[in-house]
Amino acid sequence: MPEINFDEWIAQRYATLWPELFDPAVVDSAVNFLADLAGAGPALELGIGTGRVALPLSRRGVRVHGIELSPAMVAQLQVQPGASDISVTIGDFATAEVGGTFTLAYLLRNTITNLTTQDEQVESFRNVAALLEPGGRFVIENYIPELQRLPPGETIHVFTATPAHVGFEEYDVATQIAFSHHYWVIDGQLEIRSTPHRYVWPSELDLMARLAGMRLRERWGGWHREAFTSESRNHISVWERAP
Ligand SMILES: C[S@@+](CC[C@H](N)C(=O)[O-])C[C@H]1O[C@@H](n2cnc3c(N)ncnc32)[C@H](O)[C@@H]1O
CATH class of the missing domain: 3.40.50.150 (Vaccinia Virus protein VP39)
Structure with missing residues (x-):
């Protein structure tokens, strides 16, 4: 599973x-x-x-x-x-x-x-x-996939950046995986999540x-x-x- x-x-x-x-x-x-x-x-x-x-x-x-x-x-x-x-x-x-x-x-x-x-x-x-x-x-x-929005040679695409939530994807073209990283601040607590996605x-x-x-x-x-x-x-x- x-x-x-x-x-x-x-x-x-x-x-x-x-x-x-x-x-x-x-x-x-x-x-x-x-x-x-x-x-x-x-x-x-x-x-x-x-x-x-x-x-x-x-x-x-x-x-x-x-x-x-x-x-x-x-x-x-x-x-x-x-x-x-x-x-x-x-x-x-x-x-x-x-x-x-x-x-x-x-x-x-x-x-x-x-x-x-x-x-x-x-x-x-x-x-x-x-x-x-x-x-x-x-x-x-x-x-x-946001590859055309990456500067040449770069792997990180920021899709949201607010005081309460920073989110970015990290592309690995060899495996066709984009790791999705989230940093949320909720009730003063930092919560960090990262998940792999096959784009x-x-x-x-x-x-x-x-x-x-x-x-x-x-x-x-x-x-x-x-x-x-x-x-x-x-x-x-x-x-x-x-x-
Ligand atoms: C982005 S959420 C979307 C939920 C809902 N479809 C919506 O549009 O709000 C993705 C959902 O898919 C479920 N999910 C992810 N992979 C799955 C899988 N292989 N089989 C069944 N459910 C899966 C997750 O647990 C989650 O509830």
Whole structure:
């Protein structure tokens, strides 16, 4: 099993540590996009976390099942209104077995990079393809590796620097790993976290999809279907399992 990075400390503070994820405009646009694709459902969220998107999607009438590695994150989901409508399998989304099939599977906020080897990422596509109905869709929201923002020869990209939070990535191109370092000051206490992520380009994800019997249907720069261009910092990609 992969290591659990989203432990009790993170789970209790998830919304405080990443408040921008909980902006209603951000959540609503993701939910609209996913509800359109889910149709009659059901939908499967890989790495469902505290249910930031699964809960409002479920409130829209889509039946949602989740896979999640961290019991602490699931515990936070389960204390929220509407949680009893969402079922969760505790396990690794690259290998977890889940009963039933889905019209939509989705993986948000760079979570594919939590799988730190190419094999595990490939396995997650195979697992999703096996869980999708023919014609079902798989959505990934992921960042574009920030390599073009590094000065020549440098390996560090600072993505946030405020008095309460310094965050930077440290790229190792030989292993295709970006270590994500966070220094938070919370209630006067310094908390330091570092996690490895396997960064991955859209083209490599397309190849993983093809290996799993899926093909690219859409790629956007954001949830409002903004064009995906060489300036895009993120992508929303949609693959289809062969009908
Ligand atoms: C960045 S959080 C996103 C949570 C939620 N999807 C959201 O959008 O708010 C990543 C979540 O994926 C979970 N996760 C990471 N790797 C996983 C794996 N291999 N299998 C299942 N869950 C995983 C983490 O425990 C964490 O809850």
